[in-house]
Amino acid sequence: MEKQEFTITIYTENSIGMIGRISNIFSRRKINIESLNTSPSEVEGIHRFTILIAEGEEVVRKLCRQIEKQVEVLKAYFNTNEELIWQEQALYKVPADVVNEKVYVERLLRQYGANVVVIRPDYIVFETAGHREEIDRLTQELTKYGLIEFVRGARIAIIKDSAGFHTKLKQFEREEPAPDIVENEFLDQQDKVFTM
Amino acid sequence: MSTLEKTETKENQKTTVASQLTGSQAVLEALTHEGVDTVFGYPGGAIMPIYDALYDYNDRLKHILVRHEQGGIHAAQGYARTSGRVGVAFATSGPGATNLVTGLADAMIDSNPIVCITGQVFASLLGTDAFQETDVVNITSPVTKWNYQVTDATEIPSVLAKAFYIASTGRPGPVLIDITKNAQLQLFDYKGYKACDHVRSYRPAPIVRKEYVEEAAKVINAAKKPFVVFGQGIILGKAEQEFKNFIEKGGFPAATTVMGLSALETDHPLHVGMLGMHGNYAPNVMTNECDVLIAIGMRFDDRVTGRLDKYAKQAKVIHLDIDPAEIDKNVKSTVPVWGDCKETLPLLTEMIDKGNHSEWVQQFRELEKEEIKEVIQDELNPKGDVMTMGEVIKVLNDLTGGDAVIVTDVGQHQMVTCRYAKFNSSKSNVTSGGLGTMGFGLPAAIGAWYGAPHRDVVAIIGDGGIQMTIQELGTIMQFGAKVKILILNNEFLGMVRQWQQLFHDKRYSFVNITSPDFVAVAKGYYIDGNKISERKDLRGALETMLNHDGSYLLEVMVGKENNVFPMVAQGTSVSEIRLK
Numbered sequence: 001m002e003k004q005e006f007t008i009t010i011y012t013e014n015s016i017g018m019i020g021r022i023s024n025i026f027s028r029r030k031i032n033i034e035s036l037n038t039s040p041s042e043v044e045g046i047h048r049f050t051i052l053i054a055e056g057e058e059v060v061r062k063l064c065r066q067i068e069k070q071v072e073v074l075k076a077y078f079n080t081n082e083e084l085i086w087q088e089q090a091l092y093k094v095p096a097d098v099v100n101e102k103v104y105v106e107r108l109l110r111q112y113g114a115n116v117v118v119i120r121p122d123y124i125v126f127e128t129a130g131h132r133e134e135i136d137r138l139t140q141e142l143t144k145y146g147l148i149e150f151v152r153g154a155r156i157a158i159i160k161d162s163a164g165f166h167t168k169l170k171q172f173e174r175e176e177p178a179p180d181i182v183e184n185e186f187l188d189q190q191d192k193v194f195t196m
Numbered sequence: 197m198s199t200l201e202k203t204e205t206k207e208n209q210k211t212t213v214a215s216q217l218t219g220s221q222a223v224l225e226a227l228t229h230e231g232v233d234t235v236f237g238y239p240g241g242a243i244m245p246i247y248d249a250l251y252d253y254n255d256r257l258k259h260i261l262v263r264h265e266q267g268g269i270h271a272a273q274g275y276a277r278t279s280g281r282v283g284v285a286f287a288t289s290g291p292g293a294t295n296l297v298t299g300l301a302d303a304m305i306d307s308n309p310i311v312c313i314t315g316q317v318f319a320s321l322l323g324t325d326a327f328q329e330t331d332v333v334n335i336t337s338p339v340t341k342w343n344y345q346v347t348d349a350t351e352i353p354s355v356l357a358k359a360f361y362i363a364s365t366g367r368p369g370p371v372l373i374d375i376t377k378n379a380q381l382q383l384f385d386y387k388g389y390k391a392c393d394h395v396r397s398y399r400p401a402p403i404v405r406k407e408y409v410e411e412a413a414k415v416i417n418a419a420k421k422p423f424v425v426f427g428q429g430i431i432l433g434k435a436e437q438e439f440k441n442f443i444e445k446g447g448f449p450a451a452t453t454v455m456g457l458s459a460l461e462t463d464h465p466l467h468v469g470m471l472g473m474h475g476n477y478a479p480n481v482m483t484n485e486c487d488v489l490i491a492i493g494m495r496f497d498d499r500v501t502g503r504l505d506k507y508a509k510q511a512k513v514i515h516l517d518i519d520p521a522e523i524d525k526n527v528k529s530t531v532p533v534w535g536d537c538k539e540t541l542p543l544l545t546e547m548i549d550k551g552n553h554s555e556w557v558q559q560f561r562e563l564e565k566e567e568i569k570e571v572i573q574d575e576l577n578p579k580g581d582v583m584t585m586g587e588v589i590k591v592l593n594d595l596t597g598g599d600a601v602i603v604t605d606v607g608q609h610q611m612v613t614c615r616y617a618k619f620n621s622s623k624s625n626v627t628s629g630g631l632g633t634m635g636f637g638l639p640a641a642i643g644a645w646y647g648a649p650h651r652d653v654v655a656i657i658g659d660g661g662i663q664m665t666i667q668e669l670g671t672i673m674q675f676g677a678k679v680k681i682l683i684l685n686n687e688f689l690g691m692v693r694q695w696q697q698l699f700h701d702k703r704y705s706f707v708n709i710t711s712p713d714f715v716a717v718a719k720g721y722y723i724d725g726n727k728i729s730e731r732k733d734l735r736g737a738l739e740t741m742l743n744h745d746g747s748y749l750l751e752v753m754v755g756k757e758n759n760v761f762p763m764v765a766q767g768t769s770v771s772e773i774r775l776k
Contacts, residue, residue, distance in 0.1 A: 013397050016345075017333060024338045065521035071342040071362055071398045176396045 001056030005034075006078050007086065007157045008064060010049040011041060011169060013072040014178060022049060022073075025066050031055060035088070037154035043169045045178030046074065052155045074172065079159055086157035089129045091117070092142055093149040096124050105145050112138045123148055217386035219349030219379045220249035223313060226356035227257060229389040232284050234258045234275060234646045236268040240288025241328055243315025245380035247286075260646065260675050263667040265292050267639035269299025270665070273308045274643030277626045278601055278651070280434070282309045282364050283643060289316045290328030293374070294335065298633060300370045301339040305630030306455060307432060309368035311359050319347040319376040332374045341369030349382035357392035366400030367519040368432055401518050402534035409540060412514045412531045413547035415488055416446065421556050423486035423511075424448045425471055425479070425500075428455035428629075429493015429518065429537055436460070436622045438541040439492065445545055447552040449560050451479030453494050455629040458619035462598065468560040472500045473764045474611040477571075477773060478563035480764060483508050484771040485559075492516045493537050496526040497630065506769035516540055570775040571761050576616070582755040583731055585612040585684050591735050592654065592682070593618040595742055600652040601626060601644050605637030605661030608690035611760045613656050623648070635664030638681065642668060645677040652680065652742060659685040659711045669721040672747045680741050681725075681749040683714055686756050694759045718749040725749035 012018050019038065026033055034052040041048040053060070064076040092114070099105050112134065114126040128138065132155075139150055217225065223246055227235065235257055239247040250259060262268040265287040272283030287293050293314040303310045317326040333345045342362045346355055355373060363371040416422055430439045436459055443450045443460075449468045450460060460467050469476030471483070480502075483489065489511040494500070501507045504526060515522075515529040516537050523532040533540050575586035589612060592600075598618030603626040604610040610627055619625060626644045628636040641655030662683055672679060693707040718725040725748060728737045734752070741750045764773045 017337065017343075020334055021337050028338065062521070062525060065523075065525075069519065069521045071395065074397045172396055 001058050003054045003056055005052065005054050005081055006057070006060045007081070007084055007155065008049070008051040008053065008060070008067070008076060008078045009157065009159060010051070010067055010076045011074040012047045012049065012070075013074070014040075014045060014047040015072050018047065018049075018072060021070050022051075022067060025063060026051075026053065029059070029063070031059075031063075035154035037156050039156070041169065042166065043173045045173055046169055050154065050156050074169070077159060079157070083160055084157040085160060086131070086155050087129045088132055088135055088155050089127065089153040090135045090139070091151050092126045092128075092139070092147060093123050094126065094142060095146050095148060096120065096122055098145045099124050102145060105142075108138070108141055114138070215386055216383050218245065218249065219346075219352050219375065219382050219384070220245040222349060222352040222384075222386055223356065223375070223380070224249055224253045224257065225386070225389055226353055226360075227284060228253070229391065230282065230356075230360045232257065232282065234260060235284045235286055236260045236262050236271040236275070236643060237286025238262055238265050238268055238288070238292060239286075240292045240315065242289035242317055242377050243286060243292070243313075243380070245377060246313070246315065246375075258646075259286075260642070260671060262639065262642075263670045264665065265295035266298055266635070267642075267665055267668045267671065269296045269303070269310065269312060270633075270636050270639035271643030271646070271668075271671075272310050272312075273299060273303050273306075273636075274603065274626050274640035274645075275647035276308045276310060276643075277640075277647065278623050278644045278653075279647030280623060281647070282311055282360055283647075285310065285312045287312065287314050288328065289314060289332070290330050292328075293332040294330055296372070297336060297339060298631075300336055300372065302628050302631040302633045302636065303370040304339045304341065306628065307368050307428060308370065309363040310370035311356075311363050312370065312372040314372060314374045315380065316345065316374045316376045318378045320378070322347075322376070332372070336372050339370070340372050343372040343374070345374040345376070346379050347376045349379045349384045352379065353386070353389050354392070357390060358395060361392035361395065362398065366398075401536045401539075402520050404535040404539055404543070406543070408531055408533050409543045410547060412533050413544055415512050415514060415531055416490065416544075417549050419488035419512075421486045422446065422448050422488045422490060422553065423479075423482055424450035424490045424492065425453070425483070425494060426450055426456045426459060426492045427453040427494025428459070429516075430456060430459040431622055433493060433518070433536050433538040435493075435536075435538040435541055438538060438545070440464070442541050442545045442548075445550055446548050447554070447557070448490065449482075449553070449557045451476070453497070453500055453629075454614050454627060456494060457614055457617075457625040458622050461620050462618045463620075466557065468557070469564070470614060472497075473502070474615065474760050474762065475764075476564065476615070477567035477762050477775065478560040480762070480770040480773045481563055482560060484510065484769065486511050488512045488514065490514045490516075491527070492541070493518070495519075495522045498526070501526060502764045502770040502772075503768055506771070516544075567762065567775065575612075580755075581731075583729075583734065583752060584758055585609055585686075585754050586616050587731075588682070588684060588734065588738075588752050588754065589613055589616040589656075591738055595735075595738055596652060596654070600624070600654050601648055603627065603637055603641040603644050603653060603655040605655075605657040606632045606634045607658045607661060608686070608694065608758075608760050609656055609658045609684040611691075615760075634661040637661055638665050638679075639668045639671075641679045641681070642671055642677045645679050649678075653678070654680045654682055654742075656682045656684060658690065659683060659687065660689045660709050662714070663709075663711065666717065669718060669723060672723060673721040677747060678745070679747050680744075681718075681747070682738075682741065683749065683751040684754050685711060685714075685751055686754050686758065687711070688756060690758075691760070693757070697757070697759070698765070714749060714751045723747050723749055725751070727751040727753070729753035
């Protein structure tokens, strides 16, 4: 089956170790994750994963079922690019003198809608957001002018047609609020604890 | 939803006296409230507080000290399989916990309801490479249905309630709870134990969609050559009777997977044998002849399907399963029926026409005759001097009448036993199906006996597998499980040897395994035993074994280079099954 980009959106409990459980499902089939983003969702206590992979639809459907099977996963969706509105963010650190001296660079940055984040005598940091290809093109261009550092964020995506689950999520949270996570609060008390 | 049997009473649930308990006591309170009567375990540094508390629970909880944690979890699996209840294993942190991993993987793939409790280093030491610290939650996450680390005792009652609920509902599976030592020692206000009946992100069984059941009934009613294949889902769903009603009303021939054995009694007139690589001839061939294949509570393992692109391509496939991830995973279904078969089977039975497919069933019987002539006859009544595994099972069937619990290890003896053993009632077959774990047999048999102490438990094990977990003879010696150990010794790692013979030009590479004097080893553990190598002694020796009050080890020397046939060679279609 032909591989194409799929974005998988997963709603989960906000519990420790979820990334591991979910990424295991990809790695056991030797599937590379192109990008992964975790964030809160619009509903407090429920987490949202956005995962980008290139695979055949059949495989992606099976993956989603195995993800949904995890006890702490509420729902997993998969979508093609056409069904989504998505963005990736990027940060660029460029030598200040290059930007000051080369008019072309300035025009380039304007053209790609890059915004200045920090200005220092030695370098300037820009940020931009957009589709992968746009960011890749800008990166390629800037490399020619001594790009010092570059980082791109994971894809985040909104499903064009996802009103359905939102109400369900709210209902989940209303009926049973998520418990607080117990993190290891003992870690800073090491000296006080007796060990054998 | 298939909640597994619990022996708890309503009164037990209401003990809400607020009092101070330690985390360890709360663990044991949870177990007693869940109706656990037997725990298999091994103590160690990080689980010592729980073992300390256990000292006071001797009257309510039986603890079986195994000789290795792997033995502990396999015993818990055996217990779960014969009792239908949750099996519980204790282990300490680090090596104790990592020794559970094989059993967890086995329980995961064979859907055994297991709760493992592991000790862990103090929460303050997590991540510091402390003595006997391993990251157990991460190590075990691919092989558990759910796992969780407790660092605060107040969580223990609710987390354990959730553990038992998740392990036993829906498609069962193993759950591991890792409890740091500080949480075990911590005193807290205990507010009583409340069993869990709901987890908001977890749906044990999908909602039954009636339109699909109707659609399935329509397809079944139009079938000329319907064929039912069933798996362990029938046993896990406690739907043996519902299943029988279904096939009897429709008059459908039905074949079992290895894991489904004993869900339908072997002698049932519609039982047409076992599927798969070493299954029977007829059900394998007929898979590619039927027009409707009705799969119930099974997952189309590659050992069942053979080559997938040549598997039942002519048939419409109806797949009943509780786990939505199994639908269309390997075999594309024409009509999927999501849900617990305890619920879906009666619905479906009601909608199907009363049928009689005796001519179609007769075709299975004709093929069976061929298999009897080519394979079974010689296996059960060999003409040569050396004994076959099959004839040992045949005599065993005569003596037990099919009422015993049969536990097997992995390999040739397992396939021969699954092919020929007679089962009269459900939960009588205990074997490692999906994972194929050598060393499973002996410890699983110990657990199986505690799960069904009034039944005869016969562990049939090869000379290779027994040597992997032979230390569990010590557990039998100390606690007296009345397990009958039947070693079928062919002086080879037989299944691997068979493959080397058939597919690797008989280049026997490290399959020649030598054995100790098993009877002497048993004697060292104060277990009686006997060894035979001649046919004339077989019946008497088996009788002595079965009549012996207590555990007994019988070693039977069988033919060295016998092969298990029929066989669907890897990469071939089920209909290309070879008889020799």
